[in-house]
Amino acid sequence: MANQFEPDQLAAAELADRYIEIVLSTKPELLLSNHSAGDGTGELYAKRLLEFRETLIDGLAEQPLTDVEED
DSSP: OOOOOOHHHHHHHHHHHHHHHHHHHHOGGGTOOSSOGGGTHHHHHHHHHHHHHHHHHHHHHTSOOOOOOOO
16 A cells, blocks of 8 residues: 655655755765764664654645745
């Protein structure tokens, strides 16, 4: 059985992913560390990024979102 998502949750997830993409492409040190993935920190940072994304989606889903035109 597939998960059903509300339109506001999908819009919030898309917006959250855009924010994360912008941060990762301009200031990745804000979300990631320079540690190597071989010492176990890669998994830790991936988990923290996932938690940040979920928190961001939850917060954005509660906001009135408007349609934004693509550039």
